[in-house]
Amino acid sequence: MRRINPGGALLLGLGLLLAGAAHTDEALDTNLYDRDGCRLAVHVSADFQPAEQADLLTWVEFIATSLAQVYGHWPLQQWQISVAPATSATAGDPIPWAQVYREHPTRVEFFTAPSASPDALQRAWTGYHELAHLLIPYRGWGDAWFSEGLASYYQNLMQARAGVITEQQMWQKLYDGFQRGLADTAFDGVPLAEVSDNMRQDGGFMRVYWSGAWYFLAADTRLRLQSGGQRNLDLALAELNRCCRDQSLSVPAIVRQLDRLNRVVLFEILYDELVVAEQVPAFGDIFASLGIDVVDGEVTLQTEGPGARLRSQIARGNGL
Numbered sequence: 355m356r357r358i359n360p361g362g363a364l365l366l367g368l369g370l371l372l373a374g375a376a377h378t379d380e381a382l383d384t385n386l387y388d389r390d391g392c393r394l395a396v397h398v399s400a401d402f403q404p405a406e407q408a409d410l411l412t413w414v415e416f417i418a419t420s421l422a423q424v425y426g427h428w429p430l431q432q433w434q435i436s437v438a439p440a441t442s443a444t445a446g447d448p449i450p451w452a453q454v455y456r457e458h459p460t461r462v463e464f465f466t467a468p469s470a471s472p473d474a475l476q477r478a479w480t481g482y483h484e485l486a487h488l489l490i491p492y493r494g495w496g497d498a499w500f501s502e503g504l505a506s507y508y509q510n511l512m513q514a515r516a517g518v519i520t521e522q523q524m525w526q527k528l529y530d531g532f533q534r535g536l537a538d539t540a541f542d543g544v545p546l547a548e549v550s551d552n553m554r555q556d557g558g559f560m561r562v563y564w565s566g567a568w569y570f571l572a573a574d575t576r577l578r579l580q581s582g583g584q585r586n587l588d589l590a591l592a593e594l595n596r597c598c599r600d601q602s603l604s605v606p607a608i609v610r611q612l613d614r615l616n617r618v619v620l621f622e623i624l625y626d627e628l629v630v631a632e633q634v635p636a637f638g639d640i641f642a643s644l645g646i647d648v649v650d651g652e653v654t655l656q657t658e659g660p661g662a663r664l665r666s667q668i669a670r671g672n673g674l
């Protein structure tokens with residue numbers, strides 16, 4: 355907390371007074387609760403003006419609500435979000451930097467452009483992406499493709515379910531993402547596990563992220579198709595959360611648990627298939643099974659048929 359005394363600033367000259375006027379006098383700290391009583395502690399830096407702090411709190415509430423919509427409650431009993439101003443704002447990017455810290459409690463740090471409008475923050479994918487990472491009790495290292503794929507898939511679902519984008523835009527964004535993954539050809543022929551392990555030093559981010567997003571789209575679609583819409587990825591992840599939210603699991607342990615808890619033979623097999631895949635797998639069959647047509651890179655959605663019904667349920671969520 356920092357307090358600025360305007361009287362004192364006047365004594366020291368106009369420059370300091372103006373510097374003082376650019377800041378608020380204290381940080382904004384508040385708690386939010388979901389319907390199950392899970393607590394989110396929000397900290398907004400004293401370096402924002404009061405009006406900016408209020409806007410940022412509204413934004414945090416919005417994205418945190420979109421996270422709770424996935425399986426009806428937040429993934430953690432207690433967690434934190436902190437927001438600070440980005441020092442080197444990239445033009446046009448309202449959230450230049452963000453990071454999840456899997457500590458006790460788990461914390462998500464956002465650095466936002468001080469001038470970012472509430473609307474621009476709400477439309478930025480980064481907020482949804484970072485929070486989606488919390489949907490699994492991942493230990494934070496190993497099989498990065500799985501964690502980044504989960505976040506890349508759900509960031510789009512959460513935006514659609516929150517009403518920020520339409521269902522058509524959601525599928526277009528997923529399509530464009532898979533195309534970026536396919537276009538990232540530098541490591542074609544190298545198994546995903548290897549590209550993923552070396553991503554930080556060698557690159558191949560799009561290959562890794564969108565191979566991972568393919569995994570979750572494939573798993574979600576198979577669950578829905580095989581059960582006639584009774585099962586889905588949201589519910590499968592809810593089962594995992596119920597059992598293991600306070601654990602810190604490797605990805606092989608997560609996929610074993612997902613199969614066991616949901617009584618399916620899916621997640622582990624798909625994992626074994628994907629870690630040896632030598633490029634982003636084809637997604638045309640999945641799109642076709644969901645009533646999605648693509649003509650000249652433009653996604654169009656069929657309105658009739660079982661695929662269309664299952665597809666629209668992905669964009670709508672569980673309505674929890």
Ligand SMILES: [Zn+2]
Nearest residue numbers: 483487502505
């Ligand atoms: Zn991420």
